[in-house]
Amino acid sequence: MKLAIAHDFVRHGGAEKVLEQMHALWPTAPVYTLLAEDNPQYRDWDIRSSRLQGWLPPSKYRWPLPFYPGMVDRLPQRIDWDIDLLISSSVSLMKNLRVPAHIPHLCCIYRPAMFAYDRQDEFLAGYPAVFRPLLRNFSAKFRSWDQAGSNNPDLYVACSKYVASKVKEYYRQQAKVVYPPVETAAFCEAGKKTERGDYYLTALRLESYKRAETVVEACTRLKLPLKVAGTGPMRRELENIAGPSVEFLGFVPGTEMPALVAGCRTFLFPSEEDFGIAPVEALAAGRPVIAYGAAGALETVSDGETGIHYPHQSTDALVQAIQREQEVDWDEERLRASAERFSTENFRTRFHQTVESLLADWKPPA
Structure with missing residues (x-):
């Protein structure tokens, strides 16, 4: 089976713990991302960053926020679609990736974008006050873009029951719960x-x-x-x-x-x-x-x-x-x-079973 992974930003956080286990299951899968921090652990991976990688320090990943929806919309042009499955590993962006109709799309979602929904003030506190009104205006546009893409995945996999409830609330979609891996x-x-x-x-x-x-x-x-x-x-x-x-x-x-x-x-x-x-x-x-x-x-x-x-x-x-x-x-x-x-072994077993089940049951649209 050939697959690709699309991950918002490759950083040092909880989402990368999940990404590491996905890569362990499918070590030859390319990882498409908008921006990647340097990590010796990932140097042998096939990480394919956007053009943003050449001019923006990864630590400043938040600053181009208004440009990210457009970058995700253009990302399919850079993806090699000779694959059997696309897994989006998404906090706020890659779930909206447009995937060819003949390829199933599984979205492993960690949360709907907090700045577009119920925790906007907390998120915007990380920006200088002068930019916050502009970003509040942008959040409404982002929310429209985010919800317009809510039908893109063929299956949502949520990292907790709490996230599954948010997927249902914001996207009106059901999500299967697979808890993240812990060593x-x-x-x-x-x-x-x-x-x-x-x-x-x-x-x-x-x-x-x-x-x-x-x-x-x-x-x-x-x-x-x-x-x-x-x-x-x-x-x-x-x-x-x-x-x-x-x-x-x-x-x-x-x-x-x-x-x-x-x-x-x-x-x-x-x-x-x-x-x-x-x-x-x-x-x-x-x-x-x-x-x-x-x-x-x-x-x-x-x-x-x-x-x-x-x-x-x-x-x-x-x-x-x-x-x-x-x-x-x-x-x-x-x-x-x-x-x-919550062990790594339990995650690998459940996530692999989920992928296999999706591929066995999935039929491309007529």
Whole structure:
């Protein structure tokens, strides 16, 4: 079987965890993308970037936002359509890729575009204030383009029940749920070899909508040791509000994450994520998770059993959750067991079965 993958942007995030497993299943598949960050792990891949790659630093991927729909509309001209299947790996763009009628299109969707729907303010906070009114006007045009392409995929595969509900709400389409892959084995092994430490840990991109400031403020207020793993435009702002107990680690390679997670006391997850791989990694290591109780966290972290939920993305609510967590005696084996349903092996099996089922049942339109 010959297939191609279309992925919005090749970066360092949760969507790339899924992309890596797709590539492991079909290692010769080309990956079409608008922009790719340099990653040694991907140097042997057949990554085919748009012309944007030559003049825009990948870290600035957000800036040409109004031009992306047109670029996606023109992308089919660059694709070799001698394939049996197109998989779009999409947050906001590649699901709209126009695929020839004789080729089935499976869309692995991580979320409908947040700036066009229900989380616009959070997304636009990452732009200078002077541009936000223009981008708000653009969002209406983007929403029309996005919904016009909602029938392009022959099958939606959502990364959580929460995302599936959004696909139904915004696109009036059904989505099959296949949870993303988590390298549970490496974290489980590290957790068994390492004593639970005394520091708190968060790992996320330092962007405004991730709400890292609530974690920094809470641990500063409580004078608790906190390690922050991740990079992003908010780092300097976060450093300015952090107390002496907070340490910024910057980018942490994936090979070092299991030991870092295993050594923490508790993992803090302040973001509203459509799934959220990092909390599952912490559970696999046998470490409890304090998570904002919304969206994907409701499917991965069980309040009072494998972690603590808190009701508002505020520093006060997180402080109360930390104090509540400190009173619980956690069963590490129970935490590890809860993560196994999200293992890499389960993802590969379910996703491959989904692809095979689509190809077996699909018939080109008359």
